[in-house]
Amino acid sequence: MIRTRFAPSPTGFLHIGGARTALFSWAFARHHGGKFILRIEDTDVARSTPEAVQAIIDGMNWLGLAHDEGPFYQMQRMDRYKEVLHKMLADGAAYYCYTTPEELERMREEQRAKGMKPRYDGTWRPEPGKTLPTPPAGVQPVIRFKNPTDGVVAWNDLVKGQIAIANAELDDLVIARTDFTPTYNFCVVVDDWDMGITHVIRGDDHVNNTPRQINILKALGAEVPQYAHLSMILGDDGQKLSKRHGAVSVMQYDDDGYLPEAVLNYLARLGWSHGDDEVFSMTQFCEWFDLDHITPSAAQFNTEKLNWLNAHYIKQADTARLAALVRPRLEARGIAISASPSLEAIIGLYKERVSNLNELADAASIFYADITFDPAVLNQHLTPEALPALVDFATGVRDVAWEPAAINALIKSCIGAHGLKMPKLAMPLRVLLTGQAQTPSVDAVVALFPRETVLKRLAALPA
């Protein structure tokens, strides 16, 4: 049974990189008929917040990435960690270290100055025949893992291939703080072990933690899971995404009018491929997904492609569903949705031409709220030669049958009577009714408005 997990730390929102990691872990479990587990890594009490937990869950829900087990909270598993910690201490797999953070800092600076990799020097590490210093009074010790000193830790990364790191490169990491709370690398190991995780799919930044985790797993006599490290996602500008540069919550995409299936489809193709396939459902994705076709190199986020996918999914989407999504956006703008025209009718006419839900709301607001005119646009199209035809049209509007074909016939007869070409009348009509020079077919737009509104907006015409 394949078991994967997504293990974010609740120190902020779910961003695009985390979302992709979650997506791949989820899809891998789905593909194999396994289980997908959500685990909240909240051992950093100072930075974890319940709001962040909620933000992550909201993000997962919006994307529709449902977990089969959890969410598990590490803070609720303290007893278990402490049990393992005591066992390791008893087994000699871990030891107390009295070196203070200040001493460590000094040590690291010296090493850096000498061009060495900064690391703990092993002062308190017990060795056969070695006499340990006397613990200084008043110093609370941390617990360090006794890492092997020689040999190599190797694993076959399912994305990056064979990776081997010499144990000589690794120092004895702190697995419990002075207050006895366990640290990340330790909790992860115990959790992955206890939860029977078979495949750890996570970000690239954890590659360097992997050999340490494998060593702890081995010290515990636990089975080592398979690892797959996903490369990072760069911003649109090729720069690293960070809190102060470009990293936004997935919920921001909701605000920006993206459909979750568009974001998901986009993310699926960021670092993974299935031949030339670009547009596919999540059902299809789960069927196809494998670790063999994940690119080991970093990927740059491309908003334009996301926009294209979003436009595609909006065109495809059921109009009633879109209306339900657009309605709150209009309400948020303080726009009252009237019965005529129906929101569905507006969306039916506009969904072919927009690339996000907010543009749909923009379109709808033309029909529900007062419009403003750009004088330059108005002047450009409201030409003297168009005026008589417009006046004719305004007159004809009073008793023309209220459907596109009849309105189209009226427009044709108006231009015919004045020897005009279609755009001469269609353009000023567009602008007068919508305030815009770009709209769907003008007869369809006219027909969408209630007759009275058209009369009212045309009444502004100079006689």
Add this chain to the structure above:
RNA sequence: GUCCCCAUCGUCUAGAGGCCUAGGACACAACCCUUUCACGGUUGGUACCGGGGUUCGAAUCCCCGUGGGGACGCCA
């Protein structure tokens, strides 16, 4: 600095030694459609980081270089 990883069009990518005079998608350009703008359709341009090997043959394998990234916490 040390260790680890990465490297095909502007971007996402296909590519597991001959199928590659390198394919698809986004973006871009032109044309068609047209009642404006989109949509849609057709066409086009642009890429294997450099150098050495291995091989009859290399985008694909190896080495070196260069460039980029990551990690070196009592953060996760």
